Amino acid sequence: MAAFFYKDRGNNIMDNTRKKKMKKETFWAYAFILIPLCTFMVFTIYPVVSSIITSFQDYKPLGSEWVGFANYISTFKSSLFYKALKNTAVYTVITVPIAILMSFIVSVMILPFRKGIQSFFKGAFYLPAIASGVAMSFVWKWIYDPLPSGLLNSVVRFFGIENQNWLGSSKTAMASLIIMAVFAGLGQNIIIYIAALLGIDPTYYEAADIDGSTFLQKVRYVVWPLVKPTTIFLAITSVINGFQSFQTAYLMTGGGPDNATTMAGLLIFNRAFKYFEYGEACAQALLLAVIIAIFAVFQFKLSANDVEY
Amino acid sequence: MKRKILALLLSAAMAATVLAGCGGSGSGGAETAKTNTSDTNTSNADASDKETEEAGNADSSKEDAAPAPSGEKDVVTALLPPVSATYQDKVVEYIEEFNAANADIEIELTTASWEDMTQKLDIQVNAGSPPDIAFVGSDGISKYLDLGMLVNLNDYLTDELSDFDDAVLNYFRNGDGTYGLPAYCEVQCIGGNKEKLEAAGIDWEGVQKNGWTYDEFREAIKKGVVSDGGSTSCYGFVFACAGVTAKDYFSIFVKNADMPAAFDQDLKYAYTSKKMLAFLEDLRALIDDGSMPKELSSVDAGKRWNMMLTGQTMITGKGLSSFERSAYNNNKLLAEGSADAVENSIPVEYIVLPVPVFEGEQHAQGAVDGYICLTGEKNPDAAHLQNVAKVAYYLASGERAANTCQELYLSPVCDSGREEYAKLDPIADKNEANTACVENLTTQVAQARPDIPAELSAKAIKIEDEVIVPKFQGLLSGEVSPEEMYQAIVDAGHEAFGEDGCVAD
Numbered sequence: 001m002a003a004f005f006y007k008d009r010g011n012n013i014m015d016n017t018r019k020k021k022m023k024k025e026t027f028w029a030y031a032f033i034l035i036p037l038c039t040f041m042v043f044t045i046y047p048v049v050s051s052i053i054t055s056f057q058d059y060k061p062l063g064s065e066w067v068g069f070a071n072y073i074s075t076f077k078s079s080l081f082y083k084a085l086k087n088t089a090v091y092t093v094i095t096v097p098i099a100i101l102m103s104f105i106v107s108v109m110i111l112p113f114r115k116g117i118q119s120f121f122k123g124a125f126y127l128p129a130i131a132s133g134v135a136m137s138f139v140w141k142w143i144y145d146p147l148p149s150g151l152l153n154s155v156v157r158f159f160g161i162e163n164q165n166w167l168g169s170s171k172t173a174m175a176s177l178i179i180m181a182v183f184a185g186l187g188q189n190i191i192i193y194i195a196a197l198l199g200i201d202p203t204y205y206e207a208a209d210i211d212g213s214t215f216l217q218k219v220r221y222v223v224w225p226l227v228k229p230t231t232i233f234l235a236i237t238s239v240i241n242g243f244q245s246f247q248t249a250y251l252m253t254g255g256g257p258d259n260a261t262t263m264a265g266l267l268i269f270n271r272a273f274k275y276f277e278y279g280e281a282c283a284q285a286l287l288l289a290v291i292i293a294i295f296a297v298f299q300f301k302l303s304a305n306d307v308e309y
Numbered sequence: 310m311k312r313k314i315l316a317l318l319l320s321a322a323m324a325a326t327v328l329a330g331c332g333g334s335g336s337g338g339a340e341t342a343k344t345n346t347s348d349t350n351t352s353n354a355d356a357s358d359k360e361t362e363e364a365g366n367a368d369s370s371k372e373d374a375a376p377a378p379s380g381e382k383d384v385v386t387a388l389l390p391p392v393s394a395t396y397q398d399k400v401v402e403y404i405e406e407f408n409a410a411n412a413d414i415e416i417e418l419t420t421a422s423w424e425d426m427t428q429k430l431d432i433q434v435n436a437g438s439p440p441d442i443a444f445v446g447s448d449g450i451s452k453y454l455d456l457g458m459l460v461n462l463n464d465y466l467t468d469e470l471s472d473f474d475d476a477v478l479n480y481f482r483n484g485d486g487t488y489g490l491p492a493y494c495e496v497q498c499i500g501g502n503k504e505k506l507e508a509a510g511i512d513w514e515g516v517q518k519n520g521w522t523y524d525e526f527r528e529a530i531k532k533g534v535v536s537d538g539g540s541t542s543c544y545g546f547v548f549a550c551a552g553v554t555a556k557d558y559f560s561i562f563v564k565n566a567d568m569p570a571a572f573d574q575d576l577k578y579a580y581t582s583k584k585m586l587a588f589l590e591d592l593r594a595l596i597d598d599g600s601m602p603k604e605l606s607s608v609d610a611g612k613r614w615n616m617m618l619t620g621q622t623m624i625t626g627k628g629l630s631s632f633e634r635s636a637y638n639n640n641k642l643l644a645e646g647s648a649d650a651v652e653n654s655i656p657v658e659y660i661v662l663p664v665p666v667f668e669g670e671q672h673a674q675g676a677v678d679g680y681i682c683l684t685g686e687k688n689p690d691a692a693h694l695q696n697v698a699k700v701a702y703y704l705a706s707g708e709r710a711a712n713t714c715q716e717l718y719l720s721p722v723c724d725s726g727r728e729e730y731a732k733l734d735p736i737a738d739k740n741e742a743n744t745a746c747v748e749n750l751t752t753q754v755a756q757a758r759p760d761i762p763a764e765l766s767a768k769a770i771k772i773e774d775e776v777i778v779p780k781f782q783g784l785l786s787g788e789v790s791p792e793e794m795y796q797a798i799v800d801a802g803h804e805a806f807g808e809d810g811c812v813a814d
Contacts, residue, residue, distance in 0.1 A: 035320050061437035062457055062686065080775060145612075146604030148540060168551070168606030168786045254552035257606055258783035259775075273431055275771060276452055 051282040059278035071283035081284060083259055084267040085291070091178060091263060092242030099182045100234055103189030104227070108219060110190070111197050122194065126187030137251035140180050141167075144252075167253050170260035177248050177261055184248075185241075189234055196230035197223065232303050236296050243292045264288050382415040383693055385700045387442040388433075389418065390426040392492065392678070393716035403709055407700065414696050434458050437686035441697040442704070447480035447677040447757075450488050451766040460682035461486040464691075465698035472706055477722040479757035480677035490705035491679035493719045496750040497561050498673060500628030502617065503658035505543070509533045509623060513660050517746040523591055526665035530600040533623030545600035547616050548626040550785055551609035556778050557627050560674065563588060567669030569755040571769040573812055576761065578769065580777070581802040581811040588667055589791035593784060606785040618654040624662065630718035630747050633659040633740055661743040663750055675754030677722075680705050720748060768805045776801040 055071055057064040075081050110121045128136060143151045144166035153163050166176045200223065208218045224231075246265030249255055255262035255270075268288070272281035387404075391397050397420050404416045419440065421429050426444070433439040434453060445453075453459050462470070463486060470478065473491060481489035506513045509532035521529070530545025548558045563580075566588035573579045595601045602608065608616075614632075617625040618639055636659040642650035663671065680701040682694070689697070703709070710726030711733055718736070721727045761769075780797050783789030802811040 032316075032320060059435075060456055061435050141609070144607070146607035147602065163604070165604040165607050165786055168604055168782070170783065170786070170788055256552060256555070256779055256782040257786050258789055259779045262779075270774070273428065274774065275767070276431070276435060276456060278435065 051285060054278055055282035055286055057279050059276075059282075064279075067279065071279040072287075074280055075283050075287065080259060080262065080267065081264075084262045084264045085288075087174065087260070087262055088243055088245065088264045090174065091181070091245060092239055095178050095181045095185075095242055096235060096238040098178075099185050099189060099238060100231060102182065103186050103193055103234075104231070106186065107190050107193035107197055108223065111194060118194070122187075122191060125190045128184045129187040133247045133251060136180075136184060137248075140176075140252065144176055168257055170257050173253055173257060173261050177252060180252065181242075181245070181248055185238070189238075192230060192234060193227065196227045200226050228303075232300070235303070236299055239295055239299060240292055243288065243295070383413060383696050384415050384417050385442065385693075385697050386417045386419065386440040387700065387704070388421060388426070388430055388440040389442075389444050390421055390423045392444060393713050395716065396713060399712060400704070400709075403704065407703055411699075414700065416700055434683065434685075439683040439685050441689075441693075442680050442682055442701050444492070444678065445489070445681055447489065447491070447679065450481060450483065450681060451763040451770070453681065453683065454483055454486075454488060454763045455767055458683050458685065459486075459488040460684050460694055460697065461488060462490065462682060462698055462701070463487050465695050466702060469702045469706070472702075472725050473723045476754070476757065477675075477677055479759055480675070481679060481681070482757065482759035483761075483763055484759065489679045489681040490701050491677050491722050492705050492710060493678060493714050493717060494722050494751060494754060495629060495676040495678070495717065495719055496673050496747055496754065497557070497627045497629065497676055498664050498750060499546075499548075499624055499626035499662045500617075500632055501624040501660045501662050502620070502622075503660045504656075505533060505620070505623040506660060509545075513662065514742060516662055517660070517742060518749070520663045520671050521665050523665045523667045527591075527595060527598065527600070530595065530624060531598055534600055536599075541599070541602070543620060544602055544616075544622045546595065546624045546626070547601060547608060547613045547622040548605070549608055549610040549613040550605050550782070551607050551612075553778065554610055555606065555781050555785065556773065558592075559777060559781050560773075561627055562592065562664055562667070564672040564674055564755050565664050565669070566591075566667035569672045570758045570761070571773070572758065572761050572765065576765065576810075578802045578806045578811040580772075581799045581813065583814050584668055585798060586791060586795040589784060589794055591667055593791055596785065596787070603787065606782050615651060618651045618657055620655045620657075626664075628659075628661060630661065630743065631716075633661070633718060633743055635659075637738060658740070659743070660740070661746045661750075663746070663753075671753050672755040673750040673753045675751070677757075718744075718747070720751065765806075772798070772801045772805060 054064070056066060056068060058067045058070075106121075106125065110118050113121070145151060145153065146163075146165045146168055147153070148157070148163050150166075152166060156162075156164060164172055166172050204222050204226070205218060208222050213221070244265055245263050246269055249261045249263045249266045250269065253261045255266050264284070265288075268281050268284045271277045271284060389397065389400060400418065400420075404418055408415055427449075430439065430443050430445065434456065439458060450459060466487075470487060474494075477491045477494045478487065480494075481487055481491060501511075501513060503513065509529065511529050511532070533543065533545035534541060535543035550558050563585075567584055568579045568582065568588075571579055596603055596605060613622070613625050614635070616622045618636065636657045639650055639654055640656045640658075643654060643656055663673065682697045682701050684694070706723050706725045708729045710721045710723055711729035714721045714726065714730060715733055715736065718739075721730050776797050777794075780789050780794040784791065784794050799811070
């Protein structure tokens with residue numbers, strides 16, 4: 001009985017010590033969490049809540065006025081808003097699959113090289129991602145020079161195609177931005193894909209070799225299914241980035257010609273910073289956020305059922 | 310334990326770096342050049358007595374303003390772009406002089422590039438804490454006025470306002486208020502290559518003196534085209550139209566189509582007039598003639614100047630007086646065989662030319678830029694605003710105005726500026742015919758319209774940005790017909806102002 005008592009007491013003492021230690025560790029855990037939490041509250045939660053409130057106001061720096069749903073009504077009545085949404089959807093739907101497919105193909109082609117050559121290609125493809133958007137726009141404007149002496153025009157002329165007004169015609173302006181976006185985003189996707197490809201166990205390839213698989217069969221039946229989580233991650237983040245796209249249109253075309261390249265992001269920017277209609281800009285931004293969320297959830301549900309993370 | 314506290318502190322410090330850059334208006338950012346009297350006493354020893362006296366007497370009319378409490382300086386903040394090539398260097402000297410002469414005021418300067426200027430100012434305005442003084446275009450005052458952020462200078466300046474040319478000052482007026490002081494009035498027109506103009510048989514001196522009609526201009530630029538086997542090596546006329554610069558082409562030329570402003574004298578929206586349709590058809594015809602490149606909608610400001618210097622166009626737009634100096638400098642580099650000269654460029658003598666008249670009288674486009682005074686959430690008192698107005702007048706007048714205008718090849722728009730301008734050394738190798746032409750065009754600058762309410766102006770600007778410019782880009786690229794564009798303007802005008810609020814002819 002005494003032994004049991006002492007044992008029990010000993011357990012109690014141990015429990016108390018553990019609890020104290022746990023309490024201490026919990027305190028420190030919360031203390032460390034508090035810092036990013038504060039940052040998150042200040043820079044994410046506060047702006048979101050603030051923009052929800054502003055979307056119901058006629059914003060004025062010296063005193064805003066409550067206008068109810070007027071900003072949302074005016075947004076839904078604006079034909080430019082629908083045009084911008086359509087442009088954004090077209091841009092995203094074309095850019096994302098092409099960028100993912102191209103980066104996958106390039107990654108598979110780079111992978112067999114030895115490390116040094118692999119790094120060279122990774123660096124070369126990643127270079128546009130680290131270059132400033134403004135610098136990149138200068139390079140692309142030079143490529144898209146509309147006159148016959150322009151670089152791309154010289155190339156197409158070689159194939160017997162007549163001179164194109166790349167950024168100045170609504171027939172080619174969107175395609176020009178899509179080409180630019182695909183090449184600009186390729187590097188990042190390649191880095192992620194190569195990391196995923198390196199994570200595939202070589203025994204799968206050996207087994208496929210024993211079964212007599214060709215290169216394309218290995219890519220189709222081994223590589224593609226195993227990098228599916230990466231593909232889904234890239235697809236979702238690329239779709240979100242595509243819908244938020246602003247910089248390319250702002251720097252390259254300003255949304256023209258005839259609003260053929262006006263994206264939702266550019267429309268919101270203009271509404272806020274050109275016309276000072278912050279209320280309507282917030283309403284449009286929130287509607288865009290809802291659309292992006294629906295797309296992301298839909299995409300996730302559609303493609304992620306058979307993926308294990 | 311100590312380690313954990315240290316780690317926590319370091320994490321907190323790291324998180325705090327996110328906030329670097331956020332700060333009160335009193336703290337100086339990286340670009341803030343804070344100049345105060347004590348720091349500049351030595352440098353000011355060399356400043357002429359006259360300059361100091363001028364700075365000290367910049368305002369003497371409102372003696373009744375309460376002075377700052379003794380020992381405390383009233384800080385006046387200013388956000389200024391590179392108005393001219395050396396402006397941002399010179400303005401530091403001007404401010405040092407002013408601070409030395411005014412013991413109770415300290416000007417705190419923040420400089421910004423032209424690109425950042427509007428964005429920086431707009432963000433500060435919308436946060437309710439703008440600088441006291443900012444340098445903007447007069448066309449931007451309606452949006453700040455609409456927000457109730459502008460200071461009416463009539464309450465703080467009286468005699469000083471009479472220093473400025475009334476017609477130019479009107480650009481900063483709205484209703485009965487005066488919301489800014491002009492630094493200059495820059496005539497925006499077109500310019501040609503003298504050699505090519507003469508080769509095409511164009512009497513450019515006569516055009517400078519008497520102007521030209523649309524038909525004369527159309528025929529003249531046809532003569533400037535040089536084609537060989539279907540490819541054009543030189544166009545008659547190229548105007549920068551890529552992106553938002555299309556707005557310049559439209560707004561500079563439309564003034565000469567008998568529509569000097571977006572509203573007529575009865576405050577009816579003027580662009581719904583049939584004259585607009587004729588104007589658009591005329592502009593499109595210049596491209597269809599082959600006198601302008603069919604890729605015009607993609608030619609940006611840099612490209613068209615490059616085309617001018619490389620002999621790929623006879624006339625270019627928009628043209629500013631200071632382009633004469635750019636061409637002159639490039640000619641000098643070419644003569645020296647310098648690698649800094651524009652690649653493949655040829656010597657170009659730049660000739661200022663007026664915009665052709667489509668209908669009605671000649672109206673030049675005047676870009677009037679200057680200093681506006683702003684208020685904010687702090688709701689500054691009258692004494693501070695008095696000091697702000699004093700600083701704004703100091704910056705916009707006298708030697709400051711003279712130097713800025715000379716660098717921009719412009720004439721000052723205030724008496725005190727003209728007085729100082731006369732004392733400056735004349736510009737070397739200046740084309741006097743250009744000077745006379747610009748002076749003549751300045752007298753033809755379209756009348757300012759302070760009678761147009763800010764609300765109407767804001768709506769017109771929105772139509773311009775959302776309908777006119779996009780459709781105009783389409784018109785230039787041949788995808789929108791003049792009729793379609795005109796109809797879009799009419800529809801937008803009717804929606805914004807009602808049919809009764811638009812001109813119908």
